[in-house]
Amino acid sequence: MLNLNMVSKIYSGRKGTIAALDSVSMHIESGEFIGVQGPSGSGKTTLLLAAGGLLIPDRGTVEISGNNLYSMPPEKRAIFRASEIGFVFQQFHLISYLTVLDNILVPSLAIPGSDASERARELLHRFNMTDRMHHTPSELSTGERQRTALARALLNKPKLILADEPTGNLDRENADIVLLAFDEFTKSGGAVLMVTHDETISHYAHRTCKLISGKIINNGE
Amino acid sequence: MKVWHLVIKEIKHKKLSFSLGVLSVLVAVGVLVAELTLLDAHDLQTQYILQQKEAEIQEKMRVMEDDYRVIMKEMGFNLLILPKDQTLGDYYAEGYVSKDMPEDYVIQLSNTRIMTIRHLLPSIEQKIQWPEKGNRTIILMGTRGEVPFTHFNPQVPILEAIPPGKIVIGYELWRNFNIKTGDTVMLLGKTFDVVTCQPERGTKDDITVWIDLGQAQQLLNKQGRINGILALKCLCEGNDISSIRNAVSEILPNTQVIEFESKSLARAKARDRAKAIADSTLAAERTYRSALRIEREKFASWVIPVVILGCTAWIGLLAFGNVRERKTEIGILRALGLRSSQILSIFLTKAFGIGIIGAFIGYSAGYAMGMFIGDIHMETQMATRLFNPKLLLLVIATAPLLTIGASWVPSLMAARQDPADILREE
Known part of the structure; x- marks a missing residue:
């Protein structure tokens, strides 16, 4: 499913260069839920962005379902991302002026489909948000916001979910809902790569990797 | 979900920002339409005023x-009594009388009880060279003023005599010899004081000098002779001058009577003068309206570009602010798979909406403003004519x-933003 091969990313700044990713290789199969743990600044977000086709690595390749992401033209890569990858963020990143239903439907802008609305309602029902569909994000609790973000990530039926600290702002109950959803997603054949500080990830993840200073120290195998 | 759906939702959410954008277009379009409507209104009003x-x-x-x-019916005729041997053809062709007759004729006429003749003005005239002025051809006219009728109460004389000297x-x-009133001029060896410089008449009068009849007769060596007698304000029944002719012929058989400038000619002259005054009044009005239009055009020629440029800059700033505000949203949309062309279209669709709504409201506002400033009432036909589809x-x-165009650069900036940079910052 996801194959990172010797991926390196170096950020250059006024204070010198920082190797955010240093020859990272990782392989995730369909149905796998992989957790990546590491301290702040270890390169977790960079790993996720590179895996999601949003950050061109300086070296190495990223393949999803056998497609080399960065050999595609940007426009094609965007469409590929919309159809194959779902993103979930710690800050939820819902669009403030859209209702819950509209937020879930946003990915259909990239891949228009006649069944998007129906699918969005299914997801609302699945995450117990039907009665909130016409509310805006400011009217939701943090747990509801993350469930909305989760539904949004699943709208286009992706094969891979990339999650950046999705439980970081949640209480235990809501964190479990999110993790359970990921678990269900992998059971249905999807793959999850989740970076987190959450220690309970080991209860749900099939493998947990350690990332320190841009290097995978322990790939959890 | 479509891009326009997202745009409409954002507009509903950020009403103030959208309203400010629409207001800018409204002002730009409004000023343009108001100025052009005002100029059209001016032209219509000018047409109307001039027609009126x-x-x-x-x-x-x-x-x-x-x-x-x-x-003129009350004024009577002006007649000219000429020597019988004067060929009228020559008189009409030359414009002056070449034959003469005794000056006594005027005394004979004034001593009669003829009722139809009034105001007798004897005169002598001759075309001569003015030796003191380079032999310039002039007409020397000698007059003695009005001769009163002895049998009637003296009337107020129409023309005063020119005193000797x-x-x-x-x-x-x-004008040619630069002579002014008060100057002294020499004519045929005699000195004369200039009492009047006549205004332009466009007739032979412009090359004529008038002096006392006696002095003229002396200078022309025609003592006791005159060329004609002008009889002004003569009255006759039914506007028929034949009765006067017969009466004069009986008293002065060696004369002939002609009408000196007919009434119809006088009327035509008066009409022409009135028409000239009317034409000049119209021309003055036309000039005034034209000057006013030029003034308004000048004003419009700098106001319109300044306002349009100002509003364009303002729209550009609003678009730039909108892009900055929505930086995170752009990053998320890109992460969710929206292409940069779609991000561009989100901002440009909004700009299009601002433009189209601003154009409609701006046209209405500008049209109303143009009518208000141009003092045109909505219900009038002129108002309909001013509507310019x-x-x-x-x-x-x-x-x-x-x-x-104004939103293009900010929109392009939005489309080119690196989503990774935005998401890492977050």
């Missing part, structure tokens, strides 16, 4: 014509182009 004035003048001229007829100079002569189409077509 022309109709007024025509009516006044018609009334004046009637008045002249009535007045005084001279009246025609327009061309005083071509201008409406033009602003509807160009205002969105203007807003898209």
